[in-house]
Amino acid sequence: MGIIFLGPPGSGKGTQAETLAKEFNLNLIVMGDILRKEIKELTPLGTQIKSYVETGALVPDELVIKLIQKNLAGNSFILDGFPRTVKQAEMLDTVTQIDKVVYFNCPAELILERLSNRRTCPKCNKVYNLVTNPPKNNETCDDCKTELFQRKDDKTEVIQNRIEVYKKETFPLIDFYNKKTVLDEINAADKIENIHSKIKCLINKITKKP
Numbered sequence: 001m002g003i004i005f006l007g008p009p010g011s012g013k014g015t016q017a018e019t020l021a022k023e024f025n026l027n028l029i030v031m032g033d034i035l036r037k038e039i040k041e042l043t044p045l046g047t048q049i050k051s052y053v054e055t056g057a058l059v060p061d062e063l064v065i066k067l068i069q070k071n072l073a074g075n076s077f078i079l080d081g082f083p084r085t086v087k088q089a090e091m092l093d094t095v096t097q098i099d100k101v102v103y104f105n106c107p108a109e110l111i112l113e114r115l116s117n118r119r120t121c122p123k124c125n126k127v128y129n130l131v132t133n134p135p136k137n138n139e140t141c142d143d144c145k146t147e148l149f150q151r152k153d154d155k156t157e158v159i160q161n162r163i164e165v166y167k168k169e170t171f172p173l174i175d176f177y178n179k180k181t182v183l184d185e186i187n188a189a190d191k192i193e194n195i196h197s198k199i200k201c202l203i204n205k206i207t208k209k210p
């Protein structure tokens with residue numbers, strides 16, 4: 001089963017993908033995490049892509065396509081953050097089957113509010129929101145007690161660029177997948193639990209569970 005979570009940055013794809021992948025035993029592939037790992041480990045690829053990621057630009061298609069081919073093991077997966085361009089989607093079609101695309105429709109004001117309040121744990125990658133899902137103690141991870149940080153691309157000046165890039169490069173994918181009749185839209189401003197049950201229903205429909 002191949003599922004794509006599509007939507008602007010900050011629309012809650014990552015939060016939902018994490019729980020649902022566990023629940024349905026699906027391989028979770030998060031392109032942003034794969035790229036950030038390369039940067040953190042100072043690999044040659046990491047050095048090459050650092051400035052794209054930190055300024056909110058897209059990493060060139062040929063680089064992310066190579067990475068996805070390396071990471072796309074098996075046929076049961078949730079993809080978060082890939083594809084982000086029509087070229088990436090066309091390539092994906094040649095290597096695997098996509099059964100469902102969940103489109104997280106999210107207004108721009110909410111994206112801005114969510115991303116600017118997002119804090120991440122550098123050790124375990126757990127994501128918090130200072131307003132809606134704050135850590136228990138100051139800006140420290142509840143699980144591993146490490147000090148949280150704000151991603152460079154979650155700073156206000158970069159967020160606007162990410163939204164523009166999304167509109168220009170990724171938004172056309174909604175039409176691309178709509179034409180293939182695999183797209184379902186959810187309201188990303190809804191409560192986490194409601195979104196979770198809606199997507200669960202969509203996945204159960206594919207697996208034909210009641």
Ligand code: AMP
Nearest residue numbers: 031032052053056057058059081082084
């Ligand atoms: P994310 O964590 O999904 O918001 O991704 C963070 C950044 O990684 C993006 O702003 C891009 O610079 C880069 N990135 C992630 N996924 C892709 C992709 N599919 N194609 C190109 N660049 C990507």
